[in-house]
Amino acid sequence: MLERKPRKGRTEITFVLPADTPPGAVSVVGDFNDWQPGTHTLAPRGDGTRAVTIALPGKSTHSFRYLAAGDYWFDDDSADGHDGANSRLHT
Known part of the structure; x- marks a missing residue:
């Protein structure tokens, strides 16, 4: 799930997943972090999910995956679309 907070000139995107699905460490990778x-x-997080x-x-538009x-x-x-194997989001 994606949570969005517009800010002046930028958007804060929070990437949210259940705490244990999939198990183990998960990172979000995309064109924004090479x-x-x-x-x-x-x-x-305290609500039983995990997020960054x-x-x-x-x-702007970005490609990402977990x-x-x-x-x-x-x-x-919940991404805005898909580009081949990647999820897409628009800020």
């Missing part, structure tokens, strides 16, 4: 795993790792927030430029333990790549069903 597809580097571990740069934006989701952390537990990234500030992205306003009025990477879980065991080299398990997956997409976000």
Whole structure:
């Protein structure tokens, strides 16, 4: 799930997943972090989910995917669209 907070000239995107699905560490990787795993790792929240927030430029489009333990790549069903194997989001 994606949560969005518009800010002046940028949008804060919070990437949210259930606490244990998939199990193990999960990071969001995309063109905004040069597809580097571990740069934006989701952390537990008090509501039983895990999340990470990234500030992205306003009025831009980005490709991303999630990477879980065991080299398990997956997409976000709540993304704005898909471009091949990647999820897409618009700020």
